[in-house]
Amino acid sequence: MTTLIQVADIAQYEGQEVTVRGWVYDRTDKGRLQFIKLRDGTGVVQCVAFKKEMPPEVFEIAKGLAQESSVIVTGSVRKDERAPGYPGGYEVGISQVELVHQADEYPITPKEHGTEFLMDNRHLWVRSSRQWAILRIRATIVNAMRNWLDDHGYLLVDTPILTPAAGEETTTLFEIDYFGEPAFLAQTGQLYNEANMAAFGKVYCFGPTFRAEKSKTRRHLMEFWMLEPEMAFFSLEDLMDMEEQFVSHIVKRVLDNHRMELEIIERDVSHLEKITAPFARISYDEAVERLQKLAAETDDPEQKQLLQMQWGEDFGSPHETAIAEMFDKPVFVYHYPTAVKAFYMQPVEGRPEVCRSVDLLAPEGYGEITGGSERIYDNELLEERVASIGLPREAYAWYLDLRRFGSVPHAGFGIGLERTVAWICGLPHIRETIPYARMLNRKYP
Numbered sequence: 001m002t003t004l005i006q007v008a009d010i011a012q013y014e015g016q017e018v019t020v021r022g023w024v025y026d027r028t029d030k031g032r033l034q035f036i037k038l039r040d041g042t043g044v045v046q047c048v049a050f051k052k053e054m055p056p057e058v059f060e061i062a063k064g065l066a067q068e069s070s071v072i073v074t075g076s077v078r079k080d081e082r083a084p085g086y087p088g089g090y091e092v093g094i095s096q097v098e099l100v101h102q103a104d105e106y107p108i109t110p111k112e113h114g115t116e117f118l119m120d121n122r123h124l125w126v127r128s129s130r131q132w133a134i135l136r137i138r139a140t141i142v143n144a145m146r147n148w149l150d151d152h153g154y155l156l157v158d159t160p161i162l163t164p165a166a167g168e169e170t171t172t173l174f175e176i177d178y179f180g181e182p183a184f185l186a187q188t189g190q191l192y193n194e195a196n197m198a199a200f201g202k203v204y205c206f207g208p209t210f211r212a213e214k215s216k217t218r219r220h221l222m223e224f225w226m227l228e229p230e231m232a233f234f235s236l237e238d239l240m241d242m243e244e245q246f247v248s249h250i251v252k253r254v255l256d257n258h259r260m261e262l263e264i265i266e267r268d269v270s271h272l273e274k275i276t277a278p279f280a281r282i283s284y285d286e287a288v289e290r291l292q293k294l295a296a297e298t299d300d301p302e303q304k305q306l307l308q309m310q311w312g313e314d315f316g317s318p319h320e321t322a323i324a325e326m327f328d329k330p331v332f333v334y335h336y337p338t339a340v341k342a343f344y345m346q347p348v349e350g351r352p353e354v355c356r357s358v359d360l361l362a363p364e365g366y367g368e369i370t371g372g373s374e375r376i377y378d379n380e381l382l383e384e385r386v387a388s389i390g391l392p393r394e395a396y397a398w399y400l401d402l403r404r405f406g407s408v409p410h411a412g413f414g415i416g417l418e419r420t421v422a423w424i425c426g427l428p429h430i431r432e433t434i435p436y437a438r439m440l441n442r443k444y445p
């Protein structure tokens with residue numbers, strides 16, 4: 001009697017005969033002993049074929065297995081502290097091996113490969129433990145985000161991807177031909193979220209968003225996933241209160257559920273263990289002052305040059321990194337200059353050169369992970385702003401309607417999934433946070 005099991009559950013089957021279906025992650029040939037690391041998607045388990053313990057033809061199959069061949073292995077589970085694998089600590093003493101498919105020579109070997117090569121083979125690279133760990137954490141982050149919102153009275157309402165109008169800067173639009181008329185891939189779901197907010201109170205959308213970012217950075221993708229909550233009668237302070245609860249919950253879920261994956265990617269979890277509400281809140285004015293002071297005090301001329309900035313300019317990555325380094329948790333920067341932010345942001349009363357916006361900057365140099373604001377709810381002011389972005393008013397008529405029928409103060413933000421994954425996993429580049437990255441020089445595979 002054998003039981004078909006998943007590697008993740010192996011500990012429950014000590015002493016039993018089991019069957020595992022999967023792929024050969026690695027094989028070590030020790031003559032009469034073959035050590036096969038078997039990967040089934042839920043984990044990796046070491047399986048040992050001992051020549052004496054099986055018919056010769058079965059041993060021959062085991063001995064001939066190429067990396068990434070697909071197999072069905074049967075054997076008995078024994079506890080062994082030293083057995084490698086994920087979760088590890090158990091191995092399977094093989095009695096049967098069925099070869100499903102003998103793989104061709106696999107391009108990704110345990111030796112080092114260049115990143116471009118790995119990205120060209122991304123469809124295979126996703127099988128590697130490190131990528132496996134990252135994408136499992138990504139799935140949990142999505143789940144944690146959605147659970148928190150669902151548990152706190154937010155309704156998921158989907159927003160369209162094919163849109164007639166820009167939601168953010170018109171310079172990063174992907175234009176497509178919509179039966180002879182121009183349309184754009186959504187940069188954000190926000191404008192529709194605002195309509196949905198008036199129908200349901202607290203809503204969120206979650207989906208792919210698109211930006212034709214013509215720069216190569218380790219923080220930008222052309223296609224990324226964004227989750228955007230939008231709340232009626234919310235102020236900027238309400239927004240920050242909510243965001244810090246939300247973000248700490250996500251980090252906690254990853255720490256609670258993914259110690260093994262964090263170990264695989266060698267993440268120093270002490271950074272994550274500090275992430276609890278509240279987070280520091282500083283104004284843009286204060287951030288600029290701090291940066292100017294830092295620039296003045298530093299002895300490193302290169303750093304001085306990088307940090308130099310004037311009030312009114314947007315932050316670049318070196319500025320965001322320097323601000324974030326002043327704190328060991330994420331930090332809110334609020335009231336940015338109106339000129340560097342989107343058209344829909346509410347100006348600060350009595351000081352219209354700054355707006356009711358807030359970005360959350362992650363620690364360890366990961367930069368902005370969320371961007372949000374109070375929205376303009378005065379019809380006339382919004383009319384002016386729409387005119388200023390230079391797109392046809394007709395395309396925004398529905399959006400302007402929202403300020404004519406029960407307009408309310410409201411606020412919302414967007415959190416970039418890949419930026420969040422990069423930060424939580426401590427990755428050097430955003431390309432590993434998404435299964436198939438779309439970048440300036442890459443849309444394959």
Ligand code: 4AD
Nearest residue numbers: 188190220221224228369370371372412413414416
């Ligand atoms: O700050 P952004 O542009 O804000 C908006 O789109 C608002 N409409 C959101 C809202 O208020 N509902 O983008 C929000 C977040 C950023 O903080 C960042 O995490 C991520 O989306 N993001 C990107 N991630 C990867 N690649 C890019 N090119 C990104 N652009 C923005």
Ligand code: MG
Nearest residue numbers: 359368370371
């Ligand atoms: Mg932003």
